[in-house]
Amino acid sequence: MTALLPVPALLPTYAPYPFPLVRGEGDRVFDDQGQAWWDFYGGHCVCATGHSHPAVVKAVADQAASLLFYSAAAALPVRDAAAARITAFAGMDSVFFCNSGAETNENALKVALLLTGRGKLAAFDGGWHGRTLLALSVTDDPKITAPFAAHLTPCLRLPFGDLAALAAADFSDVAGVILEPIQSMAGIKTASREWFQALRAKCDASGTLLIFDEIQTGMGRMGTPFAAQFYGVRPDVITSAKGLASGVPMGALLMTAAVAAKLKGGDLGSTFGGGPLACAALLATVDVLEAEGLPANAAAAATRLRRELAGSAVTEVLGEGLLLGLRCADAPALKKHLLARRFLVGGSGDPTVLRLMPPLNISDEALAALIAAIRAFAPESK
Missing domain, CATH: 3.40.640.10 (Type I PLP-dependent aspartate aminotransferase-like (Major domain))
Structure with a gap:
């Protein structure tokens, strides 16, 4: 009789981040080491009012x-x-x-x-x-x-x-x-x-x-x-x-x-x-x-990202409001670059596009940090 292979209690579905999350506040989440991550993924477009409003x-x-x-x-x-x-x-x-x-x-x-x-x-x-x-x-x-x-x-x-x-x-x-x-x-x-x-x-x-x-x-x-x-x-x-x-x-x-x-x-x-x-x-x-005027904040955030990412490795900002795509010749490398700086973003079916779906109360501080991180991205950062 063939022995059954051991399986995890929780059936694997998606590949998770390489760290567990234990807490969220506003536009940030925190891992089990207490490190804060800027959340531009929003649990896949879910956290409209931020974490634990x-x-x-x-x-x-x-x-x-x-x-x-x-x-x-x-x-x-x-x-x-x-x-x-x-x-x-x-x-x-x-x-x-x-x-x-x-x-x-x-x-x-x-x-x-x-x-x-x-x-x-x-x-x-x-x-x-x-x-x-x-x-x-x-x-x-x-x-x-x-x-x-x-x-x-x-x-x-x-x-x-x-x-x-x-x-x-x-x-x-x-x-x-x-x-x-x-x-x-x-x-x-x-x-x-x-x-x-x-x-x-x-x-x-x-x-x-x-x-x-x-x-x-x-x-x-x-x-x-x-x-x-x-x-x-x-x-x-x-x-x-x-x-x-x-x-x-x-x-x-x-x-x-x-x-x-x-x-x-x-x-x-x-x-x-x-x-x-x-x-x-x-x-x-x-x-x-x-x-809190969050729909207006979403529109304003999109306008700022389009303006301040011009001339960066992001060649086009797609979408409207805070459902955005960042087109980049090497999107996987940009995603890796951002993860190393504790930014969570999403991929897509288009290998040249990363998705941003953050909380609608995303802060000016978070936007400024993301813009700076993207502008610091260069091909050698792969």
């Missing part, structure tokens, strides 16, 4: 002390308040709460299939929407989609931002089209305002639901509450997660009244979705975003 910590602690959890079997004032607050913030009419970005996208796509009666979806080259089955159907990442190819829903895939290809596409049998307003994993790819407006018009003409996957672009990151406001387009559905509750797991399926009115009880469901702890964190998150 006092207002969020207090809201979570107070809620935990009064009612840690109850499901949707009971009406909860904190859930009702969270629904009213996030729909107003997003400029939408109704919300279904769940637990993660993938779950939110899965439900958005399910709604499109359910309400239209069609069997095909549409998405874009380079799009990344999650690991559940419908989300995999629209994700352009063969290494994770290929093993499940037989189980995926048919998907019409188009080039992102291409007006001619969009005009030529046939949406007559497409239930819903989903897109990231800025394609993050693909290397911070953007499209024109004209293209977004043409996409809205095409969906209107064909009866196709337009779904903005704002898992990363939402919650003030682009300088507006959501990218929908940035591009002046109102989608039928917005999906939100990551920064929604400052790191407490939460997803939100935000929809127009026209979509919500067609859904009936039991079409969607989630045991943990809209739990009181997450709802309290969401309320505190929106409070902080608005009271």
Whole structure:
């Protein structure tokens, strides 16, 4: 009988940093040796209000002390308040709460299939929407989609931002089209305002639901509450997660009244979705975003980075607000250079682009330190 190989208690997924993190404060995290790291990665675009913001910590602690959890079997004032607050913030009419970005996208796509009666979806080259089955159907990442190819829903895939290809596409049998307003994993790819407006018009003409996957672009990151406001387009559905509750797991399926009115009880469901702890964190998150002007801070930080990185090894700053890509001829070497100086940044599917997704309350001190570190980068620092 073959002996089983020993395995770790925690199944390995991503390659972690070569040090554990034990604490966070604002725009910095601290390792087990007490060293501080400037966090321009934000736990993958999650820590919208910074690490352990006092207002969020207090809201979570107070809620935990009064009612840690109850499901949707009971009406909860904190859930009702969270629904009213996030729909107003997003400029939408109704919300279904769940637990993660993938779950939110899965439900958005399910709604499109359910309400239209069609069997095909549409998405874009380079799009990344999650690991559940419908989300995999629209994700352009063969290494994770290929093993499940037989189980995926048919998907019409188009080039992102291409007006001619969009005009030529046939949406007559497409239930819903989903897109990231800025394609993050693909290397911070953007499209024109004209293209977004043409996409809205095409969906209107064909009866196709337009779904903005704002898992990363939402919650003030682009300088507006959501990218929908940035591009002046109102989608039928917005999906939100990551920064929604400052790191407490939460997803939100935000929809127009026209979509919500067609859904009936039991079409969607989630045991943990809209739990009181997450709802309290969401309320505190929106409070902080608005009271501290964090969307405006995101826009100002992007302007400063573009201005002060000109002439450095970074040849182009991509993206909007604090979802940015730094194009560099040797991005891996720049990432290594920054890690050695205790800056956390992200890679992407484009080997020439590093991603910045820091807390929206990133400080002037952190920006100045990053700019100085990048300007000090030279090829010999490999």
